[in-house]
Amino acid sequence: MKLGDIYQLAVKLGMENDPRDKEMVERTLRLAKEEFQELKEEKKKEFDQDKLDNPYADTRILAGKKDQEINGILAGIDMEVGEILLADRLREKGQVIDLILSHHPEGKALARLSEVMKLQEDLLSKWGLPISVAEGIMTKRIKEVDQGLWPINHNRVVDAAKLLGFAFMSTHTPTDNLVTTFLQKYIDEKKPETLKDVVEAIKVIPEFSQALETNAGPKILLGTEKRRTGKIVVDMTGGTSGSEEAYAKLSQAGISTLIVMHMGEKHRKLAEENNINVIVAGHMASDSLGMNLLLDKLEVRGIEIFTCSGLIRVSRN
Numbered sequence: 001m002k003l004g005d006i007y008q009l010a011v012k013l014g015m016e017n018d019p020r021d022k023e024m025v026e027r028t029l030r031l032a033k034e035e036f037q038e039l040k041e042e043k044k045k046e047f048d049q050d051k052l053d054n055p056y057a058d059t060r061i062l063a064g065k066k067d068q069e070i071n072g073i074l075a076g077i078d079m080e081v082g083e084i085l086l087a088d089r090l091r092e093k094g095q096v097i098d099l100i101l102s103h104h105p106e107g108k109a110l111a112r113l114s115e116v117m118k119l120q121e122d123l124l125s126k127w128g129l130p131i132s133v134a135e136g137i138m139t140k141r142i143k144e145v146d147q148g149l150w151p152i153n154h155n156r157v158v159d160a161a162k163l164l165g166f167a168f169m170s171t172h173t174p175t176d177n178l179v180t181t182f183l184q185k186y187i188d189e190k191k192p193e194t195l196k197d198v199v200e201a202i203k204v205i206p207e208f209s210q211a212l213e214t215n216a217g218p219k220i221l222l223g224t225e226k227r228r229t230g231k232i233v234v235d236m237t238g239g240t241s242g243s244e245e246a247y248a249k250l251s252q253a254g255i256s257t258l259i260v261m262h263m264g265e266k267h268r269k270l271a272e273e274n275n276i277n278v279i280v281a282g283h284m285a286s287d288s289l290g291m292n293l294l295l296d297k298l299e300v301r302g303i304e305i306f307t308c309s310g311l312i313r314v315s316r317n
Contacts, residue, residue, distance in 0.1 A: 001301050003099060003167050004066030010294055011054045014174025017181040019237065024122040028055040048108075056173040057112035058105040058239060062158045064167025071302075072096035075295060076309025077103045077287050079168075083309050084160040096304060100161055103287050103311070105170040107158040113239050114146035116173045120238035124246060127233060128253030137245040145240055171294060176237035179290030183259065183281070184234040196225035198232070198259065198279055206314040207292065211285035218285075221263060223277035230256025230277075236286055241267060247274040261286040288312040 018025050032051040039047060050060060072095065074087045079102035087097050105113055117138065124134035161168035186205070192198045202208050202218040211217040233250075235242075235258050247270045250258075257277040271278050288311050295305050296316050307313040 001070055001303055003064050003068045003070055006070060007061050010171040010174045013294060014056055014177045017177045019180050020122045025055055057115035058109045058172040059170060059174055060109040062107040062168045063161045068167055070098045072304040073099045073101050074306045075101040076311045077284060078309050080157055081160045084164060087166060088164045099167040102170045103175060103291050105172045107155050109170045111149055111154045113149060114142050116239040117142045120242045129249050133249060137243040141243040173237055175290035175294050178293040179286050180234050180236040187232055192229055195220050195223045195227050195277055202281055207285045207289045207312045210312050211282045216282050216284055218281045221278040221280045222272050227277055232257045234259045236261050244270050247271045247276055251276055284310040
């Protein structure tokens, strides 16, 4: 399978499993195309043309050529310089590794992480907030994340991959979309009555049951086991944590329980103030589930999969 085909498959799966309405996803691509067409010729050279077909700025081929044949992949959640050296050592020992696949973005995909946070505006609107409110509360947060990325040494890992001759790619929001849609459908089918029921249902999923062995499984952050769930929303995509101002609006929109990968203290306090139940499913387990749903598609196409860096590999093939 060629590197470009893997990239296109990841984007395709991300779009098919995007929790937004289809027209919201198509709008992102349409706006990118309009922006490109309006640019002067000299500015078009600076435009990231992947945006014309890929609505997820944090998912990119970072090293390697699209027509490169891929037979083996080392995949993980955070693929840093240490993991690049691990891949090289495994290759020395005879393992076929052509591509290093990272969940969390690096290089130019990390530099543009804030762009995918517009997805959260659409989700807030879908959950019942007026779009003007959704855009209003997200604007400050998107700017904050964007500015926080400016001083980062984005290309450090990409440089290491290039020096050692590996293709390198990150697939962030598409696999976050996969886990979000998978878990939302799963929870909707289970119809749990209490928060304890939600946790017990999540525990059955292999990635989360294995995470329990390392004390990183699902747990109730806000609420009690006997508290009723009300309307449940799985909130696991959109780049990174959203606006702290969202919780009051979500409560007003009728959402009672959030299932998240993780939650910071400021967000926890505001969720508590607005009487929203929160279940933390676990960061690595949630990311692993999303990555596994992609890796399964690659495995059936004959690619050998190796995993590290917190990725709990579970094959559903």
